[in-house]
Amino acid sequence: MPRVKIGVLISGGGTNLQTIIDNTLNGTINGEINLVISNKKEAYGLKRAEAAGIENIFINPKDFGSMEDYNKRLIQEFKIRDVGLIVLAGYLKVLSKEFIESFQYIMNIHPSLIPSFCGKGYYGEKVHEKVLDYGVKVTGATVHFVDEGTDTGPIILQDVVEVKADDTVETLQKRVLEVEHRLLPQAVKLFCDNKLKIEGRRVIISQ
Amino acid sequence: MPRVKIGVLISGGGTNLQTIIDNTLNGTINGEINLVISNKKEAYGLKRAEAAGIENIFINPKDFGSMEDYNKRLIQEFKIRDVGLIVLAGYLKVLSKEFIESFQYIMNIHPSLIPSFCGKGYYGEKVHEKVLDYGVKVTGATVHFVDEGTDTGPIILQDVVEVKADDTVETLQKRVLEVEHRLLPQAVKLFCDNKLKIEGRRVIISQ
Numbered sequence: 001m002p003r004v005k006i007g008v009l010i011s012g013g014g015t016n017l018q019t020i021i022d023n024t025l026n027g028t029i030n031g032e033i034n035l036v037i038s039n040k041k042e043a044y045g046l047k048r049a050e051a052a053g054i055e056n057i058f059i060n061p062k063d064f065g066s067m068e069d070y071n072k073r074l075i076q077e078f079k080i081r082d083v084g085l086i087v088l089a090g091y092l093k094v095l096s097k098e099f100i101e102s103f104q105y106i107m108n109i110h111p112s113l114i115p116s117f118c119g120k121g122y123y124g125e126k127v128h129e130k131v132l133d134y135g136v137k138v139t140g141a142t143v144h145f146v147d148e149g150t151d152t153g154p155i156i157l158q159d160v161v162e163v164k165a166d167d168t169v170e171t172l173q174k175r176v177l178e179v180e181h182r183l184l185p186q187a188v189k190l191f192c193d194n195k196l197k198i199e200g201r202r203v204i205i206s207q
Numbered sequence: 208m209p210r211v212k213i214g215v216l217i218s219g220g221g222t223n224l225q226t227i228i229d230n231t232l233n234g235t236i237n238g239e240i241n242l243v244i245s246n247k248k249e250a251y252g253l254k255r256a257e258a259a260g261i262e263n264i265f266i267n268p269k270d271f272g273s274m275e276d277y278n279k280r281l282i283q284e285f286k287i288r289d290v291g292l293i294v295l296a297g298y299l300k301v302l303s304k305e306f307i308e309s310f311q312y313i314m315n316i317h318p319s320l321i322p323s324f325c326g327k328g329y330y331g332e333k334v335h336e337k338v339l340d341y342g343v344k345v346t347g348a349t350v351h352f353v354d355e356g357t358d359t360g361p362i363i364l365q366d367v368v369e370v371k372a373d374d375t376v377e378t379l380q381k382r383v384l385e386v387e388h389r390l391l392p393q394a395v396k397l398f399c400d401n402k403l404k405i406e407g408r409r410v411i412i413s414q
Contacts, residue, residue, distance in 0.1 A: 113320060113323065113343075113345060114343070115323050115324075115341065115343070116320065116322050116323045117322075132409075133408065134322065134362075134408060135361055135362050135407070135408040135409035135410060136320075136321070136322070136362055136365060137362055137363075137364060137365040138320060138347065138365045138366070138367055140345065154342055155341075155342050155343055155344055157344060158343060158344040158345045159345070160345055160367050165411055165412065200342070201340065201341060201342040202339075202342035203342060204372055205372065
């Protein structure tokens, strides 16, 4: 099977990106990252890509008249590299309808058990804050395909994290991040091995 | 410590009730069930109570002019027996505001990971139907204290169940029920051992 060309969008430190870099370089994932784009100049993930010899660019949203125009540029960059999978690895900007319609497979990781603690306003530390405020005993992480809603697309993988009585946003985030770092490369690997089939809202994983 | 007097409301088969019966009779739970009330005459849970020598009554909602009047009768029955904990063990009727305000501690078991797949319209098999339709990979069960909302009160215990690719409502319900049968007596035991402390929305469990 040909290796899948992967495009990654980031906004920050890129620890989830790093897990994909590691697993493509060591051959676990049958794919290669062709381009990393950040909407933040200082995103450390750009340095991670650079260190791995992966093309990486900062594209400044402020250089564009609208969110739609910014997204047109992103589409163009990924299209000319013929990527077959877009991965949102901690990308905190909204995607345009055109972007979502331009790529058949866009994968996102969310730091909760969707459909709990997701949707508009639930990103980054806010998710864990709300988990602690609500008082749930279990949270987790979700990898899903992106559709036009916010965190509403078909779910690929989920795994759980126990919420402890003395957890803070920081301690909880740390343990959820460990799950993210396990689930995201696993989902990308399954995709690149052609083992994911979407049936309605359900994602069937072949054995 | 004196044994806690427990009142139980049921509507059906009463397998969750049975787990409390078993764990009070064998001494695991430091409490005793003083009364089981069903809103359904044919509820098999009444027979389970009878077999264990526990007072049990069917009270017909149709004999009352309103839901509020029906609840006044329930309050009266439990109050004259001085119960310190009400357990909803598969009770499918709505409680009145007066009922909820009349008892400090009311416990409910819900067959999902609250706040997912709960609230109005999510009861019994419908919960598992919606879980399968959504395509989540993880579900579970929740024991919580009851407040004036539907499934919104402070969470005592939660545990998870993996959703399998070939699950049906029946197979999923069966595995979730196993978790319910473990969590509910555990929560009642913790309560009767005075190990639950409610702080805001969080339930702190002493070790």
